[in-house]
Amino acid sequence: MALPIPTLDHVVINARDDLDQAAETYRRLGFALTERGYHSLGSMNHLAMFGTDYLELIAVPKNAPAEVRPDVMAAPFGLSGLVFGSEDSTAAYTAISGNGINAKPPREFTRPVAIDGGTRDARFRTVTLDQSVTPYGRVYFCHHFTRDLVWRDEWRHHPNGVVAVQRVVIVHPDPTAAARVYSGMFGEAAVRPSVGGMMLIVGNTNVDIVTEEALRRELGGAAPDAAGRSTYMAGLTFRTTSIAQTARVLAENGVAGISEVAGGLMVPAASALNATLAFFE
Numbered sequence: 670m671a672l673p674i675p676t677l678d679h680v681v682i683n684a685r686d687d688l689d690q691a692a693e694t695y696r697r698l699g700f701a702l703t704e705r706g707y708h709s710l711g712s713m714n715h716l717a718m719f720g721t722d723y724l725e726l727i728a729v730p731k732n733a734p735a736e737v738r739p740d741v742m743a744a745p746f747g748l749s750g751l752v753f754g755s756e757d758s759t760a761a762y763t764a765i766s767g768n769g770i771n772a773k774p775p776r777e778f779t780r781p782v783a784i785d786g787g788t789r790d791a792r793f794r795t796v797t798l799d800q801s802v803t804p805y806g807r808v809y810f811c812h813h814f815t816r817d818l819v820w821r822d823e824w825r826h827h828p829n830g831v832v833a834v835q836r837v838v839i840v841h842p843d844p845t846a847a848a849r850v851y852s853g854m855f856g857e858a859a860v861r862p863s864v865g866g867m868m869l870i871v872g873n874t875n876v877d878i879v880t881e882e883a884l885r886r887e888l889g890g891a892a893p894d895a896a897g898r899s900t901y902m903a904g905l906t907f908r909t910t911s912i913a914q915t916a917r918v919l920a921e922n923g924v925a926g927i928s929e930v931a932g933g934l935m936v937p938a939a940s941a942l943n944a945t946l947a948f949f950e
Contacts, residue, residue: 672768673753673761675855675871678811679716679723680834680905681750682942685742688713688728694942695726699829699918702726706780706791711737714780718824719833722874724905725750740807747893747943748902750807751837751876758794758812765854771799775812782818791818802850805839805900829907830914835949836906837876841866842899844878851876891928891945893938904938904945915948 684691692702692715700717707713711733717724727750729738741749755761758775766772776797779790797809813819825832841847844866851869852860860869865883869876884892884903893903909915916934919927926937933949 672764672854672856673755673810675851675859675869676754677722677834677871677874678752678754678813679725679750680748680837681725681727681752681807682944683741683744683746683749684726684728684942685744685746686729686731686733688715688726691715691726691728691942694940695724697922697924698936698941698946699827699915699922700724700831701824701827703824704783706782708780709778712741716819716824717827717831718820719831720825721820721872722834723819724834725752744806745894745896745898745901745943747938748806748837748905750809751839751902752808753810753871755796755810755812758796758810761810761812762796765796768853770850770853771802773797773799784818784821789815789818791815798850805841805847805898806902808850828914828918829948830909830911830918831907831948832910833908834874834905835908836874836947837902838884838904838906838945839876839878840881840884840895840899840901840903841878842880844880847878847900888935888945891926891935891937893943893945902944904947906933906947906949909948909950912948912950 702715712729715726729741762775775794777794779792781788782791792814794812795809848860848867866879925940928935936946938945
């Protein structure tokens, strides 16, 4: 069976049990968030929808039982999820498992969406790689059965002008070894060497796997708190229609520590729930 083609579905910021703080932080950063959603798995979220991908803020309710999304509570605040798109999650599972990648069987869940004066269930099926394969965070495929309840034009307009996720940065002590997971899932042509590590090409998005040294060299004091981890997801770059508009919104909202970087802007992890953010036109 043919291996899947890498496409980016969304990225995930982990808010543990404080979704209120996460939503306030990302609205201040200029993202227009959807109403709070509640998964049948017990977790809850807000989304910032873009053209073909999106940003998800995820958490569990305060004082939720330990069995409710332990994967969310086990991870520190910050970038914790890299999610690939799939039009056939069962085929994706069969293909990547057959190629020696340790993945969990497909799992389905729902989320009610208030729309057009009523409520409908958004339906999903996911295939998640085992944590031993991606110790830096959750990596999975998401199969949307109800795309019309997720990508809607009225949710795609953001004060900061963001229209897409351009880059994801992962820290790993051995980028070459970490990249083998992706060449195993998507083929050798999807992965190539880059400055400081390896790069996975995911449509119009680059996933850079770099060493801690390379990350600190690039981000300096804007880098996230590793929280004792040797491998973790560190940051995101967004494409915006107007960097001037982004700068204005960040300044008006009092976001601290913004710096200019090669024609773009960088927001330190301390101002973005422990994920370094960059914005470019």
